[in-house]
Amino acid sequence: xxxxxxxxxxxxxxxxxxxxxxxxxxxxxxxxxxxxxxxxxxxxxxxxxxxxxxxxxxxxxxxxxxxxxxxxxxxxxxxxxxxxxxxxxxxxxxxxxxxxxxxxxxxxxxxxxxxxxxxxxxxxxxxxxxxxxxxxxxxxxxxxxxxxxxxxxxxxxxxxxxxxxxxxxxxxxxxxxxxxxxxxxxxxxxxxxxxxx
Amino acid sequence: xxxxxxxxxxxxxxxxxxxxxxxxxxxxxxxxxxxxxxxxxxxxxxxxxxxxxxxxxxxxxxxxxxxxxxxxxxxxxxxxxxxxxxxxxxxxxxxxxxxxxxxxxxxxxxxxxxxxxxxxxxxxxxxxxxxxxxxxxxxxxxxxxxxxxxxxxxxxxxxxxxxxxxxxxxxxxxxxxxxxxxxxxxxxxxxxxxxxxxxxxxxxxxxxxxxxxxxxxxxxxxxxxxxxxxxxxxxxxxxxxxxxxxxxxxxxxxxxxxxxxxxx
Numbered sequence: 001x002x003x004x005x006x007x008x009x010x011x012x013x014x015x016x017x018x019x020x021x022x023x024x025x026x027x028x029x030x031x032x033x034x035x036x037x038x039x040x041x042x043x044x045x046x047x048x049x050x051x052x053x054x055x056x057x058x059x060x061x062x063x064x065x066x067x068x069x070x071x072x073x074x075x076x077x078x079x080x081x082x083x084x085x086x087x088x089x090x091x092x093x094x095x096x097x098x099x100x101x102x103x104x105x106x107x108x109x110x111x112x113x114x115x116x117x118x119x120x121x122x123x124x125x126x127x128x129x130x131x132x133x134x135x136x137x138x139x140x141x142x143x144x145x146x147x148x149x150x151x152x153x154x155x156x157x158x159x160x161x162x163x164x165x166x167x168x169x170x171x172x173x174x175x176x177x178x179x180x181x182x183x184x185x186x187x188x189x190x191x192x193x194x195x196x197x
Numbered sequence: 198x199x200x201x202x203x204x205x206x207x208x209x210x211x212x213x214x215x216x217x218x219x220x221x222x223x224x225x226x227x228x229x230x231x232x233x234x235x236x237x238x239x240x241x242x243x244x245x246x247x248x249x250x251x252x253x254x255x256x257x258x259x260x261x262x263x264x265x266x267x268x269x270x271x272x273x274x275x276x277x278x279x280x281x282x283x284x285x286x287x288x289x290x291x292x293x294x295x296x297x298x299x300x301x302x303x304x305x306x307x308x309x310x311x312x313x314x315x316x317x318x319x320x321x322x323x324x325x326x327x328x329x330x331x332x333x334x335x336x337x338x339x340x341x342x343x344x345x346x347x348x349x350x351x352x353x354x355x356x357x358x359x360x361x362x363x364x365x366x367x368x369x370x371x372x373x374x375x376x377x378x379x380x381x382x383x384x385x386x387x388x389x390x391x392x393x394x395x396x397x398x399x400x401x402x403x404x405x406x407x408x409x410x411x412x413x414x415x416x417x418x419x420x421x422x423x424x425x426x427x428x429x430x431x432x433x434x435x436x437x438x439x440x441x442x443x444x445x446x447x448x449x450x451x452x453x454x455x456x457x458x459x460x461x
Binding site: 063064066067094095096097098099112114115116130132 | 347348350351353354355357358359360389390392
């Protein structure tokens with residue numbers, strides 16, 4: 001029951017079983033505080049025993065982890081994702097400078113991705129807010145991945161192995177835009193005129 | 198029971214210490230009992246800005262290490278009878294105090310004061326963690342510059358991770374003319390990025406330079422736009438609903454005359 005942490009090969013696995021109460025989260029927090037060095041620069045997998053992890057719980061765990069230097073959440077597994085190949089996580093908060101999310105599926109951010117923050121996804125990245133930091137979609141080589149944001153002003157975006165830098169221009173009236181690979185380069189089009197594939 | 202407020206920024210030189218001195222003396226002038234705590238051990242400044250440097254006998258490290266009682270280390274400001282300073286040590290470093298020490302210290306101060314205002318050092322290391330640990334409210338100071346806003350964003354993120362729920366923003370050194378020309382970030386631009394509550398806007402004001410060099414808080418000077426803005430912030434801290442006002446230098450007959458004859 002509760003939250004347990006163990007190391008397995010190159011990963012740290014945070015296992016969440018059944019009901020999680022306030023004291024489980026407190027325990028987890030003290031465990032984190034005590035073992036900061038253990039987590040530092042670690043790759044973290046979150047495994048949840050139920051069908052889908054409540055986003056409030058996931059967000060709290062991510063918030064606690066983001067206090068630690070260079071920790072990367074590389075995956076969240078639930079009973080649903082084990083069966084179903086395509087999966088997405090929904091992050092309902094703004095990612096601030098120094099915070100990062102990595103995930104082996106699509107990532108939806110309900111909030112902004114500020115400059116100095118980064119999102120890495122094996123699939124698509126959808127930002128329901130402003131994208132000002134770094135976004136890397138198709139991180140494992142999927143050149144069909146796309147990056148969508150309501151306000152598109154990233155420092156840099158990457159799709160698979162292609163990198164695009166911002167031209168540094170300031171847009172006065174931001175419109176939703178989508179980035180994709182076309183002819184070995186990244187193009188950014190307004191949305192929905194370009195449409196999704 | 199007093200309220201503990203930390204004033205922090207990430208980036209250095211944006212006006213944390215000035216804000217602490219002026220908000221502190223403003224609150225004291227409104228009949229609140231206020232203690233200012235300098236958490237910038239090794240690089241103390243708050244005593245200088247308040248003009249109390251020559252009265253330091255014991256400091257925060259002496260209290261933590263048991264060489265002095267808290268009461269002995271507190272310096273009373275003669276201009277504001279309700280205002281006290283707990284100075285930092287200059288010959289030690291941030292490691293001399295732990296976050297737990299700060300929490301214990303502020304618990305004692307709470308008994309006696311209405312407001313404990315902590316001046317945080319720049320950076321995100323031990324000194325910052327010390328300063329933030331006991332706080333109920335964090336006031337983040339930024340200037341309308343991309344680098345300062347970036348650091349402020351990092352600070353907001355760290356405060357969220359520490360589960361410090363209440364953060365407010367001061368945008369300092371705003372130059373209305375540059376903003377209207379589009380050469381400076383506006384307060385709205387800054388709020389758009391940081392998305393936290395605004396508690397005050399301070400215009401660029403040369404009175405600040407004069408007052409910090411003399412060691413006199415600005416709030417007694419009615420013609421200083423920054424002083425008036427700090428008074429407004431103190432009122433907002435006390436729960437008054439004061440609209441955000443961009444004060445400019447008053448053009449009364451006397452100042453206009455001074456300008457006309459080219460004397461300022």
